[in-house]
Amino acid sequence: MNMRKMMRFLVFICLSGWVCAGPLVAQSIYVSGITKITMRTGPGVEHKIVAMLTSGSKLETIEYQQAWSHVRTQNNKTGWVLSRFLTQKVPQTLLVKQLQKENERLVGVLEQTEGKNLALVEKNSSLLGIEAKYKKLEQASADFLKLNESYKELTKQSQDQQNHILTLEKNLNNEEKIWFLSGAGVFIVGLIIGLSTRKNKRSSLL
Numbered sequence: 001m002n003m004r005k006m007m008r009f010l011v012f013i014c015l016s017g018w019v020c021a022g023p024l025v026a027q028s029i030y031v032s033g034i035t036k037i038t039m040r041t042g043p044g045v046e047h048k049i050v051a052m053l054t055s056g057s058k059l060e061t062i063e064y065q066q067a068w069s070h071v072r073t074q075n076n077k078t079g080w081v082l083s084r085f086l087t088q089k090v091p092q093t094l095l096v097k098q099l100q101k102e103n104e105r106l107v108g109v110l111e112q113t114e115g116k117n118l119a120l121v122e123k124n125s126s127l128l129g130i131e132a133k134y135k136k137l138e139q140a141s142a143d144f145l146k147l148n149e150s151y152k153e154l155t156k157q158s159q160d161q162q163n164h165i166l167t168l169e170k171n172l173n174n175e176e177k178i179w180f181l182s183g184a185g186v187f188i189v190g191l192i193i194g195l196s197t198r199k200n201k202r203s204s205l206l
Contacts, residue, residue: 029059029071029086039079043068050079059086 036054040047043065051073053059062078063070069083 027061027088029061029069029088037081037085039071039073039077039081041079043070043080047080051077053081 036052038049039051039053040049053073058074059071059081060073061069061071065083067083068080069086070078070080071086072078
């Protein structure tokens, strides 16, 4: 026996042992691409049907045999199914359903993201409006402070001018009084002189 035949023989022995003995640990298998298969209470068509399994149903192997395999469903129901209807590859129908569900999930996430983005845009617009109002209020406050300072300065200047006018009026009144008194004094002195002159004239005539 040459090396190639010996390798084939060893591979055949290994595969035969796996098929006959079944898996040492439980593994996931699927119902292959047909419509439905029966799950029975024992390895044979004479046993009672306990469930109908559709294509893509995920099962857990309890014991794998060449003709019939003992399996467990996802709701913990156990039974026997024909091994030729089982496969370790994920069926295309199941992959399509999984992709459809994932697509629906992503669409939902996208819609939520768009909703959040719209809310953020509206919030940003509101913040921009508030910021614009704040700037206007700030500018108005600055203008008010400037006007207030100008008003205080003008008020002070007006008060100073009023005080100056009052001072001038007071000084003017004093000068008028002096001039009035001076004029009255001159008039009285003149009157006295005039009277004295007349008396002297009269005395000389006598």
